[in-house]
Amino acid sequence: MNKILRGVIKFRQTIREDLVKQFEDIKNNPKPTAVMFTCMDSRMLPTRFTQSQVGDMFVVRNAGNMIPDAPNYGAFSEVSVNTEPAALELAVKRGASGICGCPKNFDVASPMDHWVRRNGFNSVKRLNERLHRGPSLMKYDSEVSPSQSFEAMIDPMDKLPVEDKLSQINVLQQLINICSHEFLKEYLESGRLHIHGMWFDIYKGEDYLFSKDKKRFVVIDENTVTDLLAELNSRYPLPEDKDGAVAFAQSN
Structure with a gap:
């Protein structure tokens, strides 16, 4: 530290x-034009070796640079609830600059909505407590x-x-x-x-x-x-x- x-x-x-x-x-x-998936290896510095500036690129890092396969993606089958599909949707479909809170209009076919609702619930609950108290x-x-x-x-x-x-x-x-x-x-x-x-x-x-x-x-x-x-x-x-x-x- x-x-x-x-x-x-x-x-x-x-x-x-x-x-x-x-x-x-x-x-x-921001208007990012790319999303890069890369390993969390400490030697990898994607924004440096691409010389990206603020707002240029989404970067998703994980162990092994892996993206889950989703052969059954869709409203009538299981949706992959992982950060990588959520990041793909955010970058490609929604183009948002960030995620604030659990989605109000929940889309059952959306990996991002599933990801945020499942993993963001406790944070939103605490926010409501903070605003109330x-x-x-x-x-x-x-x-x-x-x-x-x-x-x-x-x-x-x-x-x-x-x-x-x-x-x-x-x-x-x-x-x-x-x-x-x-x-x-x-x-x-x-x-x-x-x-x-x-x-x-x-x-x-x-x-x-x-x-x-x-x-x-x-x-x-x-x-x-x-x-x-x-x-x-x-x-x-x-x-x-x-x-x-x-x-x-x-x-x-």
């Missing part, structure tokens, strides 16, 4: 200004790995639009979803694996890290990075090169 946070600071000091200008140019109307503490409990449970206050100053509130909630929900996998329990409970939630504001080019101490997302900048590193080092004192992998749930 030390390397990642320092990377965010370097981003702020170098290419952030140019990227923010690109974000401003396309605003809410206001900026109060919300509990995120992990039954499989209790040590990973935490509390969070989403947008305590109530300044973010609804879609950004949902986006932050969704990041934290993914942390709990990661913890639900039994094969990770021994790594999480022994401290060999740590998970962190980051959120990116695409309009301002700001990276945020969820602070379990402060129970909220904190912008990563020159004024906060020292305290954030101190919190991480107090919670995860072992050197990261001996401590194992780091899992992320990041959204924009």
Whole structure:
């Protein structure tokens, strides 16, 4: 995490200004002309080797660069509920810039509607709770790995639009979803694996890290990075090169 946070600071000091200008140019109307499926191999840098700019391309990464076969796709047979078919539909058929919430008009033949409804329900439920109760503490409990449970206050100053509130909630929900996998329990409970939630504001080019101490997302900048590193080092004192992998749930 030390390397990642320092990377965010370097981003702020170098290419952030140019990227923010690109974000401003396309605003809410990106027109991507390609969708690329690639392996999650850390050596693969698709946006670099294609020299893609903001809004140019959808990128879907997974283990092994695999896309499920769907010979029975259609309204009267099983629809593949995987991220890859959902991404294909989003890129080819809908051309949207993002997904906000569960679909209101559900299409039984739509992989994307199935994907979002099945996997986004808890995030939308928490958003409704946040909107109803206001900026109060919300509990995120992990039954499989209790040590990973935490509390969070989403947008305590109530300044973010609804879609950004949902986006932050969704990041934290993914942390709990990661913890639900039994094969990770021994790594999480022994401290060999740590998970962190980051959120990116695409309009301002700001990276945020969820602070379990402060129970909220904190912008990563020159004024906060020292305290954030101190919190991480107090919670995860072992050197990261001996401590194992780091899992992320990041959204924009």
